Amino acid sequence: MHIGCPKEIKPQEFRVGLTPNAAHEAVLHGHTVTVETEAGVGAGFSDADYIAAGAQIAANAADVFAAADMIVKVKEPQPVERQMLREGQILFTYLHLAPDAAQTQDLIASGATCIAYETVTDRNGGLPLLAPMSEVAGRLAPQVGAWTLQKANGGRGVLMGGVPGVGPARVAVIGGGVVGTQAARIAAGMGADVTVLDRSLPRLRYLDDTFAGVFKTGFASAGNTIELAMQADMIIGAVLIPGAAAPKLISRAQLADLKPGAALVDVAIDQGGCFETSRATTHQDPIYDVDGIMHYCVANMPGAVARTSTIALGNATMPFMLALADKGWRQACSDDPHLLAGLNVHAGQVTYAAVGAALGIVTIDPQDALRQ
Ligand SMILES: NC(=O)c1ccc[n+]([C@@H]2O[C@H](COP(=O)([O-])OP(=O)(O)OC[C@H]3O[C@@H](n4cnc5c(N)ncnc54)[C@H](O)[C@@H]3O)[C@@H](O)[C@H]2O)c1
Secondary structure (H helix, E strand, O other), rough: EEEEOOOOOOOOOOOOOOOOHHHHHHHHHHOOEEOOOOOOOOHHOOHHHHOOOOEEEEHHHHHHHOOOEEOOOHHHHHHHHHHHHHHOOOOOOOOOOOOHHHHHHHHHHOOOEEEHHOOOOOOOOOOOOOOOHHHHHHHHHHHHHHHHHHHHHHHOOOOOOOOOOOOOOOEEEEOHHHHHHHHHHHHOOOOOEEEEOOOOOHHHHHHHHOOOOOOOEEOOOOHHHHHHHHOOEEEEOOOOHHHHHHOEEEEHHHHHOOOOOOOEEEHOOOOOHEEEOOOOOOOOOEEEEOOOOOOOOEOOOHHHHHOOOOOOHHHHHHHHHHHHHOOOHHHHHHOOOOHHHOOEEOOOEEOOOHHHHHHHOOOOOOOHHHHO
């Protein structure tokens, strides 16, 4: 198969769909790989790295789209990219179609077979191509929160680990899933006094069994949540209710009860945020003050560490990318129901029920798409 990887063109996106290592694996499997020139520079990969991996370099995206049987990307295709897709071509990338009618219509019109990273599943009921980005955002949260806590940034002026004779920062992590667990591990590693709150008792049991002595756990009742928040120097919001907007766990009025200069890191901002006063910010201007409480609400946190994020995403996508290339999409999806769960659009029809429901579009069963 001919695999193509264009340079990402969405503003502030520095990741790339294929690492040189992933390109090399594809070449070892007998495939041809074409990468747009400078596609990897934002993640620290040069054209020479791809050439050494056995890939070809194309001068522009049009050449990549024209040559490739399968396009591997990071972000949803932008309008100009959508026009270059064609019938029978495979698109493998993040799509997030449910809130995006224009993109969905363009993908339907393209006739391409579009497999979305975010809906590929695993046998534990998880989302294996979203998890690496949650791991990145979770591990980044205490790092940016520690910076936010510094006096010059409007923070409380508290050092995460304290020093001999001075206690550490107190960190409350609300939501103990992928983001929250990674955030708690790193905050504890920085020497902070960390408590993770969740509403799921099985999850709290797992965290307690695995991380006893590293951080504490608590049940996320409304009362417990605000009580812990009032004692915290840093509060990390990491909740998720699948398919729903994030619940608002701290109201504007409750900010008055928090410690002055406390840092609120709202990782759940991409789902609307879990603090009433959260609004999405960018890496250029990441923090703002509401009533003396410093908010960090960057919606694409992994972009700050594009190299780590690219490699982490590439590790997760590689087996699926290789299966698609080795077997073709139809056989690969027949063999693996978790990959089939990623199929969102095929040959002009939406195959993912939740996308159809959100946009009022009639869908077909993905099994029917396999038979077409
Ligand atoms: N800002 C970014 O760049 C970025 C990057 C990755 C993920 N995220 C977001 O981070 C959030 C967390 O993602 P995740 O992968 O950890 O999800 P997850 O499903 O692994 O974990 C979410 C946890 O929240 C818990 N929860 C739900 N409601 C709660 C409540 N009211 N109080 C306490 N806990 C509650 C659940 O029990 C679960 O354990 C999501 O909104 C995700 O979209 C943001």
